[in-house]
Amino acid sequence: xxxxxxxxxxxxxxxxxxxxxxxxxxxxxxxxxxxxxxxxxxxxxxxxxxxxxxxxxxxxxxxxxxxxxxxxxxxxxxxxxxxxxxxxxxxxxxxxxxxxxxxxxxxxxxxxxxxxxxxxxxxxxxxxxxxxxxxxxxxxxxxxxxxxxxxxxxxxxxxxxxxxxxxxxxxxxxxxxxxxxxxxxxxxxxxxxxxxxxxxxxxxxxxxxxxxxxxxxxxxxxxxxxxxxxxxxxxxxxxxxxxxxxxxxxxxxxxxxxxxxxxxxxxxxxxxxxxxxxxxxxxxxxxxxxxxxxxxxxxxxxxxxxxxxxxxxxxxxxxxxxxxxxxxxxxxxxxxxxxxxxxxxx
Numbered sequence: 001x002x003x004x005x006x007x008x009x010x011x012x013x014x015x016x017x018x019x020x021x022x023x024x025x026x027x028x029x030x031x032x033x034x035x036x037x038x039x040x041x042x043x044x045x046x047x048x049x050x051x052x053x054x055x056x057x058x059x060x061x062x063x064x065x066x067x068x069x070x071x072x073x074x075x076x077x078x079x080x081x082x083x084x085x086x087x088x089x090x091x092x093x094x095x096x097x098x099x100x101x102x103x104x105x106x107x108x109x110x111x112x113x114x115x116x117x118x119x120x121x122x123x124x125x126x127x128x129x130x131x132x133x134x135x136x137x138x139x140x141x142x143x144x145x146x147x148x149x150x151x152x153x154x155x156x157x158x159x160x161x162x163x164x165x166x167x168x169x170x171x172x173x174x175x176x177x178x179x180x181x182x183x184x185x186x187x188x189x190x191x192x193x194x195x196x197x198x199x200x201x202x203x204x205x206x207x208x209x210x211x212x213x214x215x216x217x218x219x220x221x222x223x224x225x226x227x228x229x230x231x232x233x234x235x236x237x238x239x240x241x242x243x244x245x246x247x248x249x250x251x252x253x254x255x256x257x258x259x260x261x262x263x264x265x266x267x268x269x270x271x272x273x274x275x276x277x278x279x280x281x282x283x284x285x286x287x288x289x290x291x292x293x294x295x296x297x298x299x300x301x302x303x304x305x306x307x308x309x310x311x312x313x314x315x316x317x318x319x320x321x322x323x324x325x326x327x328x329x330x331x332x333x334x335x336x337x338x339x340x341x342x343x344x345x346x
Contacts, residue, residue: 003118013088046158057200058175107133130164210297
């Protein structure tokens with residue numbers, strides 16, 4: 001978990017980075033930005049507030065981590081703070097080289113040094129890279145000779161950080177510990193921030209393992225099960241709900257106990273184990289069999305699990321609990337039906 005309550009900004013550099021495909025160029029500042037206590041408070045809120053997730057990443061390179069250009073620049077800054085401004089220029093140049101999609105927006109790139117951040121319970125320094133791409137229109141009102149006058153101006157909405165990452169000075173040899181935010185669209189032009197510029201991949205930790213097993217299991221229930229077994233929507237919803245209950249009640253995941261308590265039927269367990277192997281190979285990710293469960297990953301993933309049975313365009317049944325109170329069947333005309341049992345109508 002990130003904590004920035006006592007974090008302090010010590011250095012900020014800003015440069016304007018255009019779109020290389022559109023020949024917009026780069027505008028470099030000559031010096032570090034000078035701030036005061038009030039401005040630091042505002043900037044800290046703008047830069048740090050969006051970073052609430054426990055999902056972490058690392059720098060990587062398919063050949064050698066030392067070939068990741070941003071990783072090397074960050075290492076140099078942590079090793080020698082005197083290189084901060086020079087490295088902020090190199091980082092901006094590298095971002096420009098990656099800004100080749102015609103829809104990538106120009107904007108200011110901020111390189112920021114923070115002291116006294118907490119990640120994974122440890123106090124550490126961090127370097128932030130933030131890009132502002134969108135400008136909002138603001139109204140200003142002032143009194144002019146006894147009358148109130150409106151004026152408009154454009155500026156950055158400090159409640160809307162477009163793109164950013166915070167690199168914590170931990171686990172350097174593994175690619176550091178990194179938190180990433182990208183609030184712009186997820187089309188190909190947006191992926192340049194994580195894939196081309198930063199070149200990061202998710203850190204393999206309890207959040208990663210919890211997220212992967214829940215994603216894999218959900219796809220198994222929704223896509224694979226109906227192909228292999230005769231199963232209705234109510235049974236699928238029940239299997240999803242039981243998995244969420246398991247993750248909310250347990251502190252540690254064990255795949256054998258999960259299969260026994262949630263899936264229960266031997267033939268479906270066998271199908272699940274095979275699907276797990278196929279999923280792991282296809283996605284090239286590790287599905288861990290035992291790990292500590294990440295509460296924040298469960299909370300995020302369970303929001304995507306919809307306990308809804310949709311019947312043609314006439315009815316939606318929202319299922320919140322006991323599967324035994326729902327029965328399905330077919331009448332003499334061949335029409336399908338659900339029978340619901342309840343104690344009280346609200």
